Amino acid sequence: xxxxSASAASAGADAPxxxxxxxxxxxxxxxPSPRIAxxxxxxxxxxxxxxxxxxxxxxxxPTGGGHHPARPRVTGLHLSAFANHRSTEIPLDPxxxxxxxxxSGKTSALRAYDAxxxxxxxxxxxxxxxxxxxCVPEGARRDAQGRRGFRIGCTADGPEGAVRLDVxxxxxxxxxxxxxxxxxxxxxxxxxxxxxxxxxxxQAAWHTAGSAPVxxxxxxxxxxxxxxxxxxxxxxxxxxxxxxAAAEQMVVALRSVFACDPRPDRMRTPVPTGYGxxxxxxxxxxxxxxxxxxxCGRRHAQFVAAVRAGCAGPVTDVLAELLDDGxxxxxxxxxxxxxxAxxxxxxxxxxxxxxxxVLFTGPGVLEVDPAGEVPAAMQTLTVLADGxxxxxxxxxxxxxxxxxxRMCDRGHIRLLGTATDASWATGVPGLxxxxxxx
Numbered sequence: 124x125x126x127x128s129a130s131a132a133s134a135g136a137d138a139p140x141x142x143x144x145x146x147x148x149x150x151x152x153x154x155p156s157p158r159i160a161x162x163x164x165x166x167x168x169x170x171x172x173x174x175x176x177x178x179x180x181x182x183x184x185p186t187g188g189g190h191h192p193a194r195p196r197v198t199g200l201h202l203s204a205f206a207n208h209r210s211t212e213i214p215l216d217p218x219x220x221x222x223x224x225x226x227s228g229k230t231s232a233l234r235a236y237d238a239x240x241x242x243x244x245x246x247x248x249x250x251x252x253x254x255x256x257x258c259v260p261e262g263a264r265r266d267a268q269g270r271r272g273f274r275i276g277c278t279a280d281g282p283e284g285a286v287r288l289d290v291x292x293x294x295x296x297x298x299x300x301x302x303x304x305x306x307x308x309x310x311x312x313x314x315x316x317x318x319x320x321x322x323x324x325x326q327a328a329w330h331t332a333g334s335a336p337v338x339x340x341x342x343x344x345x346x347x348x349x350x351x352x353x354x355x356x357x358x359x360x361x362x363x364x365x366x367x368a369a370a371e372q373m374v375v376a377l378r379s380v381f382a383c384d385p386r387p388d389r390m391r392t393p394v395p396t397g398y399g400x401x402x403x404x405x406x407x408x409x410x411x412x413x414x415x416x417x418x419c420g421r422r423h424a425q426f427v428a429a430v431r432a433g434c435a436g437p438v439t440d441v442l443a444e445l446l447d448d449g450x451x452x453x454x455x456x457x458x459x460x461x462x463x464a465x466x467x468x469x470x471x472x473x474x475x476x477x478x479x480x481v482l483f484t485g486p487g488v489l490e491v492d493p494a495g496e497v498p499a500a501m502q503t504l505t506v507l508a509d510g511x512x513x514x515x516x517x518x519x520x521x522x523x524x525x526x527x528x529r530m531c532d533r534g535h536i537r538l539l540g541t542a543t544d545a546s547w548a549t550g551v552p553g554l555x556x557x558x559x560x561x
Contacts, residue, residue, distance in 0.1 A: 125558040195281030195376035203274035206231035216555040217531040222545045223559035229541035233507045235275045242347040243377030255294045271295045279376035286369045299344040312366045332362020382507040385477035391466035393450035405477035409453035413443035426483045433475040433519045471514040482530045504536045511540035528553045
C-alpha cells in the first residue's frame with residue numbers, strides 16, 4: 124500500500140492484540156507490513172494549505188502534545204486481519220480516495236469502516252456482520268478450539284487527542300466480540316477479553332485512577348464495550364473522566380456515516396412522499412428534492428449549479444413534480460418551458476446528480492445515525508462512496524471531486540471513496556490518494 128501524501132505518517136506496525144484475540148483470527152503465515160511511501164501532492168500538504176479559509180476550531184491536547192480538532196473524526200483504519208487485508212493501515216484525511224485493482228481491498232475497507240460505525244452506534248455484532256464468514260481472511264486457520272475470526276480498528280482524533288480502538292471478532296464456532304482495546308496517550312483505558320467461552324460475556328477492565336486503579340466487570344459479548352462505558356462509569360475520578368471522554372470521542376467520531384452507492388435503475392421510478400431522508404441507493408431522490416428545495420434556497424442554488432456543470436443541456440432548476448397518483452418524480456427545468464424527467468437521463472448523469480446532492484446535504488437529510496446528544500456543530504458527516512467514478516465521464520469525475528474538495532474543506536463533511544485509478548484526480552486540492560496494492 125502506498126499513500127500519495129506529503130506528510131503521511133509511517134505505518135505497518137502490528138495493531139495491539141486484545142486479550143483472547145490471538146486464537147480468533149489465526150493466520151498461517153506472517154504477512155509483511157504494508158509500505159507507506161511519501162509522494163507529491165495531491166496529498167496532505169495540499170489539504171492543510173487549503174484550509175485557511177475555514178479554520179477548524181482546535182483544542183489543546185490533554186497530553187500537551189499540540190492541538191487537536193474540536194470535531195472528533197476518524198483519521199485511520201487498522202485492518203489487522205479482515206477479508207483480504209493483513210496488517211493494513213489506511214490514513215484518512217478529509218478527502219481520501221482508495222485506489223487499486225479489483226481484489227485489492229477497496230470495498231472491504233469501506234465495509235470495515237461502515238461496520239465500526241454501526242457498532243459505535245450500538246448495533247449488535249449479528250446485525251452488523253450478516254455475512255461474517257466473508258470477513259475472515261482467506262486461509263485463516265482454526266485454533267485448537269475450532270475458532271476463527273477477524274480484527275479491525277480505527278483511530279479517532281479530537282479534543283482528547285488520538286484515541287485508538289481495536290476489536291477482535293470471533294466468527295466460528297459462534298459470532299461474538301472476544302476482545303477490545305481502547306487506548307490513548309500510551310495508556311490502555313479499556314480492555315476486554317473472553318475468559319469463559321461457555322458464558323455470553325467478556326471480562327472488561329477500565330482505567331479509574333481512584334482508590335482502585337482498575338475496575339473490572341463483565342460486559343455482553345455482542346456489543347462494543349466502548350459504547351457501554353457511559354452506562355457503567357460514574358465519572359467520579361479523573362481517570363474515570365478520561366475514560367469517558369475517550370470513549371465518547373470515539374463514538375461521536377464513528378457516528379454520522381452515510382454509505383452511498385447511487386442506483387440509477389431505481390432513481391428513475393416515481394416514489395411516494397413523506398420519508399424525506401435519502402437512502403444509500405438514492406432510490407428516493409425525488410422525495411428528498413420535494414422536501415429540500417424549499418428549505419435552503421442558497422444551498423439549492425449551489426446544487427443546481429453543480430448539476431448544470433455535470434449534465435448535458437441547459438439546467439435552470441432541479442425539482443420534484445407531484446403526479447396524479449400522489450407520487451413524485453424528479454425533473455430538470457431546462458429554462459425554456461420544457462422539463463426533462465430524470466428517467467430520461469443516462470446512468471452517469473444520475474449518479475453524478477445523486478452524489479452532488481449528498482455533498483450538499485447533511486445528517487438531517489441523509490439516512491444516517493447521528494449522535495443525537497451531541498450538537499450538530501461538533502459532529503462530522505462521513506460519506507463512504509464506493510466506485511465514486513463509476514459510469515462518470517472525465518468531466519463529471521473531475522467536477523464531482525472538485526465539489527467534494529470544496530465541501531470537505533469546510534470541515535463539516537468528510538469523504539472516503541474508491542476508484543480503480545487516480546490519474547483523473549491529479550491536481551485536486553486537499554486530496555489524499557491511498558494505493559492498495561494486492
